[in-house]
Amino acid sequence: MEEATPFPMVAANVMGYAFPSCAKSNAFQHSNAQGPQNASGRRMTCEPELRHLPSLLHHMQHVELVLHQEANVETPFGIVQCNMKGVVKGNRPVILTYHDIGLNYKTCFSNLFDHKDMQEITRYFSVCHVNAPGQEEDASTIPTGFTYPSMDQLSETIPLVLQHFNIKSIIGIAVGAGAYILAQFALIHPELVEGLVLININAHAEDWMDWASHKISGWTHHVPDMIISHLFGNEEIHKNHDRIADFRHHVLNRINQRNLELFVKSYNSRRNLHVERPPPGANLNVRTLKCPSLLVVGDSSPAVAAVVDFNSRMNPTKTTLLKMADCGGLPQDDQPAKLAEAFKYFIQGLGYMPAVRMTRLSRSGSSSFSQDAVQENNSPVEKQHRHSHSNVSMDNDSDSSTELSLLRTTHPDQVSC
Structure with missing residues (x-):
């Protein structure tokens, strides 16, 4: 490339x-x-x-x-509001984001994309932020009788967004419900996805006991608590009272409650993605993500078990699991510098931005090698196929720089921190 x-x-x-x-x-x-x-x-x-x-x-x-364009893209499943930053170039993918429930593209990704390390990336790539129908700021209430799209149908709106902006391929970065949507999109349209960064992904259908609990307790008063427990771990909920109170206020006062309820119901009605791990050494046509994938989760996130399980079912030659230390359920909010650094490394693995030095990135393990050696000895094509299934830990050090330890392991569901 x-x-x-x-x-x-x-x-x-x-x-x-x-x-x-x-x-x-x-x-x-x-x-x-x-x-x-x-x-x-x-x-x-x-x-x-x-x-x-x-x-x-x-x-x-x-x-x-x-360079900065907002558009309402019409789809068979409703209007999808998008924010496009940058000029689409035919030979370069676009970074496409998708948010979680209780958030929109601004509240989900502003801290990350406003960070100086992330802006270094956006100098090279245009960015398309996608809002789920009715989740944008100041959204009108979705009319009664409108059938809100399922998770599968939301993934089917992505090709129309790409067509609207003349986007040929994407590098996706998404959280929670958005991660599920982009993963489903990549399974159906692998030719349109060059790489995925999936934060807090849960590929399983909701447990029937949780479903019954939501039905019994009622949706209207239960939604804020359910979203908080979805986004934040128990430790953060019990210790960081100010942050939880601020977020509860945001959910109750800054988001259209009717629209949010519909999006939450859609997410809680998701089906299993049914991703399969290819057998070692076999070239069977199994249902799996074809593109390189970076799975991200905070070490105190409520999504740890779901992400580790999804990792265990992924193609080990194309997947990296990143568990971020001192981080809750919103890694893009809690540790934007670390996530931006990991994203730069991921993009370089796809063969882009080879001239950008990873000055704060260190790698260790049985197959340790320097970033300079990678840039010097590997062509973009070789780098694109260099991915191996890895477990990654990111910890704070004394000078607040980012340290990334890449640990090759024969136990792919083991997470190091």
Whole structure:
């Protein structure tokens, strides 16, 4: 794959034009004005740039629309609101996100994508944030009688989103319900997915006892508590009272309650994904994710058991399990720097961003090797097929840098921390 080039970060770079330093002072005046002078006393002017200013402003306005575009994509299962950041390039995948229940793309991913380490990635990739129907901010109430889409049907809206933005392939990053949706999408459309980062994925159908409990207790007053127990572990619920109170307030006051209830019911009605692990050395046509996958979970997350189980059923040559230390149920919120660093490593494994050095990344284990050696000795194609089933732990060290220990193991469901 070709080495990616960064997107222009300022509109003034459009079409090769750039504002000179005098543009920061009084250069844009009428022609009689005395402009700034250089060391020799000669007048400096911006007249060539002024001549091109109308065309430049026209293209700046156009690029601004392209770099940050919101769209309501019509699908057979309702309107899907999306936020597109960046310019789609045909030879490069787009990072596509999908949020969990009780969240939308802003509340789920803002801390991660606003982090400086993640912005280094978004210089090279455009990003498409997808909201489940009715979960965006200030959403209108979904009409009574509308059948909210199932998890499978939500996955079927993704191709229409890609078609709308002319996206050829994606690298997905999703949490909880969103992780289930993108995994289902990748199973049906493997040719459209180059890689997946799945946080807190639960591939099993809901336990019948939980289903009965929800029916008996009623949905309206039960939804906030259910979402909190879904997103946060018991330790965090009992110790971090302020955070839980803030989140409860968010669920009750910032999200359309009717729409949220429908999304939660859809998630709790999900079916098993039925992913199968290929037998060792066999090339059987089993139902499994074809793309490299990074499974992520915090060490105190309520989703640990579900993620470990999903990992045990994945293709061991294409899957890495990342268990993050000192982290609860929202790794993208609790440890954005660590997750961004792991995401950069994952993207480099796909053959992209080879020039970006992983200065805070260390690797150890029976097959330890340096990142520089990987970049020097492996072609993008070789790197794309280098993935092996690994367990990963990320722990804090004294200088708050990220340490990633890659442990090769013959026990794929063992998680190290």
